[in-house]
Amino acid sequence: MNYLDELNPPQREAVLHKDGPIMIIAGAGSGKTKVLTTRITHLMAAHKVDSFNILALTFTNKAAAEMKERVEKTLGNTEARNLYIGTFHSVFARILRSEAPKLGYPSSFTIYDTDDAKSVVKTVIQELNLDDKHYKPNIVYNRISAAKNALVGPAEYISDWALQQEDTRANRPAIGQVYDAYAKRCFKNGAMDFDDLLFKMYILLKNFPEALSKYQRKFKYILIDEYQDTNPAQYEIIKLLGAMHENVCVVGDDAQSIYSFRGATIENILQFQKDYEEVKLVKLEQNYRSTKNILHVANVVIANNKAQIEKRLFTSNDEGEKINLVRTMTDNDEGKMVADTIQEQKLRNHYFNKDFAILYRTNAQSRSFEEALRRMGIAYRIYGGMSFYQRKEVKDFIAYLRLVVNPKDEEALKRIINFPARGIGKTTMDKAILYSNEHDCSVWDIVAQAAKYGFRSGTLESLNGFTTMIKMFRSELDKKNAYDLAVIVGKSTGIVKELFNDKTTEGLARYENLQELLNSIKEFTETPMNEEDGEVGDKGLGTYLQQITLLTDADDDKDQNPDVVKLMTIHAAKGLEFPVVFVGGLEETLFPNAMSINTREELEEERRLFYVAITRAKQRLFLSFSNARYRFGQLQQNDPSRFLEEIPEKYLDRSYAGGAMKNTGNHTPAFERMNRGFHNSQGRSSAESEAEKYYGAPPGKTSTPSYIISKTFNKTVEHVPSEGFTASDISNLRAGQKVEHQKFGYGEVTKMEGAAHNPIATVKFDLNGEKKIMLNYAKLRIIE
DNA sequence: GATTATATGGTTTTT
DNA sequence: CCATATAATC
Numbered sequence A: 001m002n003y004l005d006e007l008n009p010p011q012r013e014a015v016l017h018k019d020g021p022i023m024i025i026a027g028a029g030s031g032k033t034k035v036l037t038t039r040i041t042h043l044m045a046a047h048k049v050d051s052f053n054i055l056a057l058t059f060t061n062k063a064a065a066e067m068k069e070r071v072e073k074t075l076g077n078t079e080a081r082n083l084y085i086g087t088f089h090s091v092f093a094r095i096l097r098s099e100a101p102k103l104g105y106p107s108s109f110t111i112y113d114t115d116d117a118k119s120v121v122k123t124v125i126q127e128l129n130l131d132d133k134h135y136k137p138n139i140v141y142n143r144i145s146a147a148k149n150a151l152v153g154p155a156e157y158i159s160d161w162a163l164q165q166e167d168t169r170a171n172r173p174a175i176g177q178v179y180d181a182y183a184k185r186c187f188k189n190g191a192m193d194f195d196d197l198l199f200k201m202y203i204l205l206k207n208f209p210e211a212l213s214k215y216q217r218k219f220k221y222i223l224i225d226e227y228q229d230t231n232p233a234q235y236e237i238i239k240l241l242g243a244m245h246e247n248v249c250v251v252g253d254d255a256q257s258i259y260s261f262r263g264a265t266i267e268n269i270l271q272f273q274k275d276y277e278e279v280k281l282v283k284l285e286q287n288y289r290s291t292k293n294i295l296h297v298a299n300v301v302i303a304n305n306k307a308q309i310e311k312r313l314f315t316s317n318d319e320g321e322k323i324n325l326v327r328t329m330t331d332n333d334e335g336k337m338v339a340d341t342i343q344e345q346k347l348r349n350h351y352f353n354k355d356f357a358i359l360y361r362t363n364a365q366s367r368s369f370e371e372a373l374r375r376m377g378i379a380y381r382i383y384g385g386m387s388f389y390q391r392k393e394v395k396d397f398i399a400y401l402r403l404v405v406n407p408k409d410e411e412a413l414k415r416i417i418n419f420p421a422r423g424i425g426k427t428t429m430d431k432a433i434l435y436s437n438e439h440d441c442s443v444w445d446i447v448a449q450a451a452k453y454g455f456r457s458g459t460l461e462s463l464n465g466f467t468t469m470i471k472m473f474r475s476e477l478d479k480k481n482a483y484d485l486a487v488i489v490g491k492s493t494g495i496v497k498e499l500f501n502d503k504t505t506e507g508l509a510r511y512e513n514l515q516e517l518l519n520s521i522k523e524f525t526e527t528p529m530n531e532e533d534g535e536v537g538d539k540g541l542g543t544y545l546q547q548i549t550l551l552t553d554a555d556d557d558k559d560q561n562p563d564v565v566k567l568m569t570i571h572a573a574k575g576l577e578f579p580v581v582f583v584g585g586l587e588e589t590l591f592p593n594a595m596s597i598n599t600r601e602e603l604e605e606e607r608r609l610f611y612v613a614i615t616r617a618k619q620r621l622f623l624s625f626s627n628a629r630y631r632f633g634q635l636q637q638n639d640p641s642r643f644l645e646e647i648p649e650k651y652l653d654r655s656y657a658g659g660a661m662k663n664t665g666n667h668t669p670a671f672e673r674m675n676r677g678f679h680n681s682q683g684r685s686s687a688e689s690e691a692e693k694y695y696g697a698p699p700g701k702t703s704t705p706s707y708i709i710s711k712t713f714n715k716t717v718e719h720v721p722s723e724g725f726t727a728s729d730i731s732n733l734r735a736g737q738k739v740e741h742q743k744f745g746y747g748e749v750t751k752m753e754g755a756a757h758n759p760i761a762t763v764k765f766d767l768n769g770e771k772k773i774m775l776n777y778a779k780l781r782i783i784e
Numbered sequence B: 001g002a003t004t005a006t007a008t009g010g011t012t013t014t015t
Numbered sequence C: 001c002c003a004t005a006t007a008a009t010c
Helices: A002-007 A010-018 A032-045 A061-075 A088-103 A113-129 A137-149 A155-160 A161-169 A176-189 A192-208 A209-218 A230-240 A267-275 A291-303 A329-351 A363-376 A390-406 A409-414 A424-437 A443-448 A457-476 A482-493 A493-502 A505-526 A531-535 A541-549 A600-614 A659-663 A670-674 A686-695 A706-713
Strands: A023-024 A054-058 A085-089 A110-112 A190-191 A221-224 A247-251 A280-284 A323-330 A355-358 A380-382 A565-569 A578-583 A617-631 A634-636 A739-742 A745-753 A758-767 A768-776 A779-781
Touching: A002 A010, A002 A032, A002 A110, A002 A758, A010 A267, A010 A280, A023 A032, A032 A054, A032 A061, A032 A247, A054 A061, A054 A088, A054 A113, A054 A190, A085 A088, A088 A192, A088 A230, A088 A541, A088 A600, A110 A113, A110 A409, A110 A443, A110 A541, A113 A137, A113 A176, A113 A190, A113 A409, A113 A745, A137 A176, A137 A230, A155 A176, A161 A176, A161 A493, A176 A190, A176 A634, A176 A739, A176 A768, A190 A192, A192 A209, A192 A230, A209 A230, A209 A600, A221 A230, A230 A267, A267 A541, A291 A323, A291 A565, A291 A600, A291 A617, A323 A329, A323 A363, A329 A355, A329 A363, A329 A578, A329 A617, A355 A363, A355 A670, A363 A565, A390 A457, A390 A482, A390 A493, A390 A541, A409 A424, A443 A779, A482 A493, A482 A541, A493 A505, A578 A600
Parallel strands: A023 A247, A023 A280, A054 A085, A054 A221, A110 A190, A221 A247, A323 A617, A355 A565, A355 A578, A380 A565, A578 A617
Antiparallel strands: A617 A634, A739 A745, A739 A779, A745 A758, A758 A768
């Protein structure tokens, strides 16, 4: 049992506690994954607990796979494959699949992702004749989602006075009705959305005592990771499942609770202690991940939150470097600074690409980083954003597969009934949907018997052609594995061929995406699975579809180049660690986000998010913010994030000038001057930008480089700098001289103005008109 | 019914 | 800026 030797005292205490509820408060980087895996190992090795009787719920499927692997390695056998381990959603989906008939669902039920669900909400709103100005699918869907996560069903929602009041005040009194219609529609479609996987699981356990007792007996030991991010639905399910043995082990960190928008509540941590008689409490406070500097900063920042469980994180790691704080002029400069710094750090400190992560608050921020990295030829991978499975061509193809598995899936049917074009348009579909509502049957039932419902001539022929094809696929469903069937679908529908014939660049990319999809299906078909999976349609399409819908961003980095810089939101970075971390966009309205500064609770969650970002770093941390950035296609000025002010100056290094940027030009590099601090000096001060928000920039005063402004008002004619372009010494520049600008091309100086320390030249460019150029920032080459 | 032009409006964060 | 929704036109 030498695996116990690697643990510190509290960790060992958590592992050795066998029966009864236990809560582990685990600070960032305190080895909670290690504790969880060792605990599972110990239960199996020392206490002879059968692997079939252990349920472990993690935040990503990847984390689940890693845990499985580690247990397997320590035990030296393959017992670990019998563990029930995965995300809440995927584990429950698997259970619901075998229990679906109890709830009136087909075992082949479809899982709707957010897009599908919103689309259903939208149809329902339209069918109820509600004004979509007030009933925005997004808002309504979120409301329904929140209800489900709180275990509030449609009937209860409608009869709840407080909810009614709230909706009425928001001018949306009929949300309850929409919820009801939406739930019925999903049921009719044989589909569950993400929240249903929890909600229906709860219903199953609550309403079917034999099912409850079956799973209570099965799961003698339950372990839950990232407990701070569980919602009430998850809480109640665990309470039910664990009620028989009460061997529930939860691990969490209240300081890292960042999913309240998904219904998660720290209350669950407090409630846990109330719900069980005697809860063993263990705190893991030694951090093994970060340098002292990084950890101190994290501690200082999080101390500004009022609501927290007391703990003090410490580390015996080295002091480490100070935290670099970098200011840039634009989001593009920020991207460039980060890319340059990565290049520099690789050379100077012998890092690999894979040692770097760039974290940000919103997915939209990835663009500037991506462009800069690509320009520098640095390999990278973006997690999240528009994922592979959300691309149109992929979704279309998958819609076929979904329809084959579950013909009642109206969303899938609507998506592909006329793709590729076969002359079945909107009017026909509207009619079919109308009939389906009248006859209370699925849309598929209508189109499959088109003649009976009065469709004629061309339309009838098209419909029959379509349904015959789908029926043919269905007849193969039980005979062929997922891949073989997918190939047939690709061929018979003509989708693959159509994309193959499209020789445009995008067409080619789409074709490749389809090939990649087919490859992934093939891989799925060829990978052996858990022994227990035999019970649910093994290698069929159904299992495949379930799996991909529940894939997390973190999950699918198969066969990719492993040495890449990773870009992701802070949310997606939870649970991960990197030697060097960049956190970008530390600006007011972005981080903390403007949507989340209205209550103390929201602001504290933003701060926890910042805390999570900081604590991802092992050795080096770079924080950056930008004076201005593009948002909605418009340049927006922002003040530095209030969180930056919470970091004591002694931990900060503001002198960092941004990698190779230091050596461009022969005047003081722009970055250096920008980084002298945001309270004074040449950079835009807080007060200055504050004033400009209200009054606008004074005429003649351009405190941002002119090229930013030009982008806002008119498109720049791109100029490729002449060979060997080097910025000239511009201290003696005067009107009449001919110059070359890196971006605007050739032009003539018409006027000089501005103070000595901040000279501004007006240049009339041949192709881009007259611009005011701040010489401190712009690079000009004097021609004559 | 399909293809193309124009308008609109949307950005937190995710299973 | 970008993606999707609606209108206009064939």
